[in-house]
Amino acid sequence: MDFEPIGVATDLVILTVRSGRLEVLLVRRGIPPYKGRLALPGGFVRPAEDLADAALRELREETGLAGERIHLEQVATYGSPRRDPRGRVVSVAYLALVPDPPSPVAGTDAASAGWHPVADVDPGRLAFDHDRILADAVERARAKLEYSPLATAFCPPEFTISELRAVYEAVWGTALDPRNFHRKVTKTPDFVFPTGETTTRDGGRPAQLFRPGTARALHPPLVR
Amino acid sequence: MDFEPIGVATDLVILTVRSGRLEVLLVRRGIPPYKGRLALPGGFVRPAEDLADAALRELREETGLAGERIHLEQVATYGSPRRDPRGRVVSVAYLALVPDPPSPVAGTDAASAGWHPVADVDPGRLAFDHDRILADAVERARAKLEYSPLATAFCPPEFTISELRAVYEAVWGTALDPRNFHRKVTKTPDFVFPTGETTTRDGGRPAQLFRPGTARALHPPLVR
């Protein structure tokens, strides 16, 4: 077979919502190139490893989270010849959404990993082309909230409509009308299912608890 | 740098609309594996070549079309360890939309390349995992017609509203009301711009000619 070997890596954009803000997991690089700079977690794909498995492995190494409660999807592949000064590396970027509070960051790179508000990540501060990758992944997440039940991936297994709304407000950066939001979510078929339980953890009148529904797309979509 | 070399290729899903049908360009493989089977055009990325440039090069080799009038976008990357029996190959799939009638298929692989109605491509007939790649790309095209002005990429430089509607009907496989379609398209800001010219090539009363507008997204979206 006639081909030039190229390094294939995966980079992860791991997002969560904490205290009303959209945050991303970044690691501080301990070795050149870009030593000392913040970067997305990632690494090379192993010889017999599927791309998604490589992303899941990185996710586990960085957060200690296993796959069940995690939404993981491919975003895009970045392959400019000069994106890595060490040589030709093509990187497949994945987007992961984890509930708040995520398991404490643990694993081999634990010391250098931490959560950063997406709004505080200045352009040009990240290593490689990770600014672009982060921007593309965040835009993907924002767009998918409209027509998919993705927002529940940011929530604990059981959540209130208010908590779900807080996810939308954090990701979109806009305020939503609580009453219209409640009506739209509960009227969208199979978006969320009531558990029958209630909670007062948000204060005020007890709120119904819901679990993620079976819908894979929202009809009609929620609009920004 | 510590990585296992992996072959990186691009595969193209080149779509057009001909005589009211959505068609895809396929090549018949002359060598193993999958000798004699239909496949998407594609090839390995060169050492100093960007991914999109590799896709453009393949497009030019297969269709003789240069880049200006062509819509090209990345769809997804496929990297199952066993997707190519010859060894580990990761393929970045691109979607290309070309106007009808496209330039005659020419180039090195000309003899084996031809247009096939997407509806006639039976599952399991294509080489490698190209069935899946084709399905993903077609679904991407269908979805993007709703909220982007992408359909104009299937049209000649100047087109009528009827011709644009024929694109939607071919890609979506549904009939649309000509009157409501006309109203929605012409009312969507910057979707299409009138040239001031008319044509009678579709028969009947002369129709205004339009060029693609400057909009990058449609507000509101056209719905299927």
Place this chain on the structure above:
DNA sequence: GTAATAGTGTCTATGAGACATTATTGA
């Protein structure tokens, strides 16, 4: 009681779909 949040009801403007009607060409 007050404060806070949950949840329901109502009004209105907008937009989508159905479809009538008129306009302009070729044969």
Place this chain on the structure above:
DNA sequence: TCAATAATGTCTCATAGACACTATTAC
């Protein structure tokens, strides 16, 4: 004349957004 397609207008129903109002807890 008729046939064909283009383009505009009208009607109705559904829904999104604004917001009044009631419900249920903690203090």
